[in-house]
Amino acid sequence: MKTTKKHLRYAEWLSAEEMHTASKEWLSELNFVKDEHLFFEDLVTRFTSQLIASDKFSNSYEIVDAINRSEKFNNNLIEAVKIHENELQIMVDGVDQKEEEKAYTKEHQDLIIGIKEFLKEYKSLKMQLFEIIKNIKKEDKLNHLLDRK
Template sequence: MKSKILKDWQNREKSIEELHNDSIVWISEINFIRDEIRFLEHLLKDNYIDCLSAGLYKKIETLVNQMSFERVAGKTLEIVIKEQEAVLSNLIKTNSVLSNKNYLDNHRKLEFEMDSFAAKYKRIKKEIFEIIENVMKQKEQKKLLS
């Protein structure tokens, strides 16, 4: 299946294998982010008291809510990607991938949504690390002063 498909949004050809590979990479990235969210939640729980004493309750609450939203968004994206993979499989069987503009449009939208999902998550992750880093520095300074 070395047939090439013109991707309108980048003016380059992408094979059916590359379209399939995109889905595999996206699912992998969603699973990785899901694992990282679990880690970040544990990190926040372990430093929760220190965050409270630093007056960061509202900021932590906002970040936890954003992580919860991203977790749900990841699950939804994963379902949509798997459905898109099923469509691709059917299109391959009927040899009609090249003529199905709807599939290509949906693939492009998924690509945009995955980029957006990953960017939002990375921003949240960066904010959490900055908060935890500052809290840990404050904790160390208190130890040194004691």
């Protein structure tokens, strides 16, 4: 499957206030993801023995590795958004700096695309992790019921 690169032209018309609001929303969402990563680490720690004992150990290992990579990428995005937010001054300083303003708008477009793609991949990762944990819980429950008999 071949993907095509989409060009976001509407970002050129966003006001500085709209870009500031978008940056604040991104930071909020990315910080929430950061908290969820902590929850995932706790979840993986809690089910480590079942993940290792599982016949799908390689799949579990890949998910844990993907969580770690996702966490690092999320931290990089948080830093990028903070830097982007701090550079907003270029747009509101009243000085006509066409090239710098154009570069800032381009960076904003790149962040829109990057964050959207990250969140899409993150949602998929989250669903995979929950599916693995759900299967472990089902197996535990089944084993517990079988042991009672």
